[in-house]
Amino acid sequence: MTRRPATVATTRVLLAADVNLELADLEPLVLRIFGAGDRLPGWFRRKLARESVDPACSSLAFGPGDELVGYLLVGAEPGPPEPTAHCAGLGVLPQHRGRGLGPALVACSIAAARRRAAALHALAEPPLRGFYERLGFHPLAANHTLQTSGLGRRDLDLGEHPPAAWPLPGRAVASWRAGTWSRTPTAQAATVQLEHGAAHLSREGQAILVQRLCIDADHDDTSAATIVALEALRQRFAATTPILLYGCDTVSCVTAAILRTPHWRVVQTAWEMQLRFIAAVDKHAPPAASCRRN
Ligand SMILES: CC(C)(COP(=O)(O)OP(=O)(O)OC[C@H]1O[C@@H](n2cnc3c(N)ncnc32)[C@H](O)[C@@H]1OP(=O)(O)O)[C@@H](O)C(=O)NCCC(=O)NCCS
Known part of the structure; x- marks a missing residue:
């Protein structure tokens, strides 16, 4: 009723x-x-x-x-x-x-x-972590969203790279939600093979959102391979296109390596809070x- x-x-x-x-x-x-x-x-x-x-x-x-x-x-x-x-x-x-x-x-x-x-999960920007903790939530991990822009003259046609299933081979170095990926309309989603890895991408207005980035497991230096993969990604989008990399663990050495390059910056940090x-x-x-x- x-x-x-x-x-x-x-x-x-x-x-x-x-x-x-x-x-x-x-x-x-x-x-x-x-x-x-x-x-x-x-x-x-x-x-x-x-x-x-x-x-x-x-x-x-x-x-x-x-x-x-x-x-x-x-x-x-x-x-x-x-x-x-x-x-x-x-x-x-x-x-x-x-x-x-x-x-x-x-x-x-x-x-x-x-x-x-x-369980119930919530993303809390650092000032709101205490708000959720008072309600019984526990912090699981903090994640950055990183931003850069493309290097190319025009954007890759996402329509030529059909979206694949959420699991990708290799090690996930940045990862958003499987459910969000599955509900992203096919016309706005693409899975792109990169040097040393693969990425699930979606178009969000002007921006490209990297929902998952996986690096081939056969690399000794995952950080170095990630930098190469991300540069390959940037080449495929125009210099005017913002690229957002979601779900980067704030204490990961891979995230630290990305941030040591001059191209990427943190635009948001959020705690993944969980109430079981x-x-x-x-x-x-x-x-x-x-x-x-x-
Ligand atoms: C966050 C928000 C929803 C809180 O709603 P609210 O009705 O104002 O909540 P209250 O201030 O009554 O909070 C209740 C308790 O949480 C505490 N609290 C509120 N904000 C807090 C914070 N950032 N950190 C720790 N405790 C906090 C209050 O002190 C209060 O505790 P008390 O009862 O012991 O005094 C509200 O401030 C809001 O809409 N903010 C803007 C939008 C936003 O930031 N949304 C959250 C996105 S994750």
Whole structure:
């Protein structure tokens, strides 16, 4: 049964699946919280699809006048090795922050996700690591996103390099989510063979996103082979095309070697945070009814 929360004098948090609202309708709220930036038309629907956002695990916060004031999107990852869920966006309007709505959104989604997944993951920029730790999450690893630009005169035609399955031969030196790759539209995805390795790429507006980079296992010096592979990649894209390399372990010597070259820089760092439900049963198992915040 769908229902619209009645007007009340308090804030409250509900699962998105229990509210008469399409997830796509959240776009104006997200823009108010994070700003418009240089997003392309249709970006929010694409995000919902690519992150496999599930209304049954996503939560919405309503203010005293029944207006939307916050959200938490949660996506499903079927596995293997086990099904997990991941936070695909969390935000509260500035005037409603500092009142516990962020934690209430996370608690509401935890109560729903624990029935479908073994763990909930979230990416936290360093200042927000403490926010998730207070909610029972543990840091798994910190990853950089690195950026450079192409070296060529024009971009490789992605259509000539059909996307292959997520596992690639060799050692993964940068890696994003298998589920995200599987949901990237074929027309925007390509698997490219490089000197010493291979990469899964996708087009994100003007930019090329490297979702996975694997280096042949027969190299003694993986760092040196990675540098060669990345230079080969840069040659295939125009100098005006930004190239983003996702999921680079911040303590890996390969990442350090990439950053010693003058071409790559860190544009974002995020902690992969994990809440395993089995270990957290007692602390984080509020019944669905306790999603309400009075
Ligand atoms: C992050 C955000 C969702 C938090 O929501 P909120 O409703 O304001 O959360 P609260 O401030 O009520 O936080 C509750 C608790 O977490 C703590 N907390 C909040 N931010 C924190 C941080 N960065 N580090 C550590 N603790 C933090 C608060 O101190 C509070 O603890 P307390 O209850 O012991 O005082 C909100 O600030 C926001 O929308 N920020 C902008 C968007 C954003 O950064 N999204 C997150 C992307 S991962």
